[in-house]
Amino acid sequence: MEVAGTTTAGGGEAGRGGAGSGDWPSDMVLEAIADPVFIKDTDLVYRACNAQFAEVVLGRERDAVIGRRTAAFMGTWIAEVHESRDRALLLDGGAQTYEADIRYASGARGRARFVKGLLRDRAGAVIGILGVMHDVSHEVELNRARARAEQANAAKDRFLVNMSHQVRTPLNTMLGYAEALSLGMVGDVTARQREHLESIQRAGRQLEEVLTVVLDVAHQGDPSRRETVTALVPDEVCAQALRQVLPEAEKAGVALVMEESDPLLAEHRVWVDARAMRHILRSLLASAIAFTRSGGRVSVSARLDRDRVAFRVSDSGGGLAGDHVRAILDRGHAGAGSGMLETPAPGVGLTIVKTLAAAMGGSLDLDSVPGRGTTATVCLPVDRRRDGGRRRS
The missing domain is CATH 3.30.450.20 (PAS domain)
Structure with a gap:
């Protein structure tokens, strides 16, 4: 100069x-x-x-x-x-x-x-x-705050990895013994005992999936994990989620309904983490089924809403007032209610769903009417490229 x-x-x-x-x-x-x-x-x-x-x-x-x-x-x-x-x-x-x-x-x-x-x-x-x-005092303080945040994030990642290892080890042992028992490797089991053992295995695998998803959430900012993004057909995602929870619905006496397909979605895809998407819908459906009375109804649908795909899961539970719906989204909140909001420590599950949706550029909204039920809506950006749904891995 x-x-x-x-x-x-x-x-x-x-x-x-x-x-x-x-x-x-x-x-x-x-x-x-x-x-x-x-x-x-x-x-x-x-x-x-x-x-x-x-x-x-x-x-x-x-x-x-x-x-x-x-x-x-x-x-x-x-x-x-x-x-x-x-x-x-x-x-x-x-x-x-x-x-x-x-x-x-x-x-x-x-x-x-x-x-x-x-x-x-x-x-x-x-x-x-x-x-x-x-x-540049403000810039210096921002840099220090960023460094502290990065250190805290690294510590969080280390904690989650260690926690996952500590949980997976006994979990795998439990699943191994349950499988050995159900196969009769240590003696004959009755049909009822086998059913209980299979329930243990299903619950264990679900817990394992939750651990995997939690780790995915922790690494959402890691560019090396972007290869998990896949082009999915919205209706196929919903149908697959229904098939996964069908045994639970039949056992609970709850009817599962796939709403009529939205013709506007025929040539559109959503680019999402397939594993996270499966967890989102399964979590919402399982919660709705678990706390909908026998003879009740749980439905799932996908609709094009401008530049986003809205995945909706609705139940016929008792519903909640608006202030309770807002409170239920607080991290770790466990409140009384009906339908999908009545799960044990529901705020934890919904917080994971909300975090996963946000990591994919989306959002989670709840609409509950007392006496009529609850609808959870996950909105995700739609991909308008008409590429025939080619997948990338």
């Missing part, structure tokens, strides 16, 4: 580096700059500055700054730090940028970025240095 002096000075003596008073930028120009600005001659004496520099940084009137050097306002050691950089700039030319801790006239401490360049007269001779200070 090199600036030629082409304006008229607003007062002050001539520059001692051989420049006349007409070579210094005017006060009007300097005051138009919001950041603190100063000009030194080649002897490192202040020749001009704006009020921001004189009053806010040095705590002096501007006239008391002109004609003096940095050591008159700061400690000798601090002055030498800045002036050594000034001398290097005069020797090497070009521009200079650096950051340093500062103490303002008010006593407040901060950090500033100094940007300096040579100032030349009309003949091209170097007559001094033009410097601009920009406070």
Whole structure:
């Protein structure tokens, strides 16, 4: 950065580096700059500055700054730090940028970025240095906060991985014994015992899937995991979810209904994490089935809603008032109610669903009417490319 002096000075003596008073930028120009600005001659004496520099940084009137050097306002050691950089700039030319801790006239401490360049007269001779200070204290604090957040995120990831390992080990042991028992490897089992053992295995596999999904949530920001995104047909996703929960629905005496297909979705796909999508629908359907009375009804549908696909799971449970619906979405909230909102610690399950939907650019909404039931809606961005649903892995 090199600036030629082409304006008229607003007062002050001539520059001692051989420049006349007409070579210094005017006060009007300097005051138009919001950041603190100063000009030194080649002897490192202040020749001009704006009020921001004189009053806010040095705590002096501007006239008391002109004609003096940095050591008159700061400690000798601090002055030498800045002036050594000034001398290097005069020797090497070009521009200079650096950051340093500062103490303002008010006593407040901060950090500033100094940007300096040579100032030349009309003949091209170097007559001094033009410097601009920009406070970067906020940027520094943001960087520190970002570093703390990254450290906390890394600690969270390590915790989840360790937790998953600690849970999976006994879980796999339990599933192995349950499978051995159901196969009669340690003796004959009755049909009822086999049914119970198969229930244990199903529950264990569901828990294993939940652990996997939780780890996926923890790594949503990891670019290396983007290969899990797949193009899915909305109606096929719903149909597959219904097939997965059909045994539970039959056992509970609850009717499962696949709503009529939306013709507008025929040539559209959703790009989602297939495993997360399966968990979302299965979680919502299982909750609705588990707490819908025998003879009740649970339905699922997919509809095009402008640029999003709305997946809806509805039950015929008792429903909740609006304030309870809002409360149920709080992390870990476990409240009383009916339908899918009545699951043990439902807020935990719905928080996972909500987090998964948000990670895929979507949202979760609940609509519950007391005495009529609850509808959970997960909206995800639609892919309007008519590519025949080609999948990528």
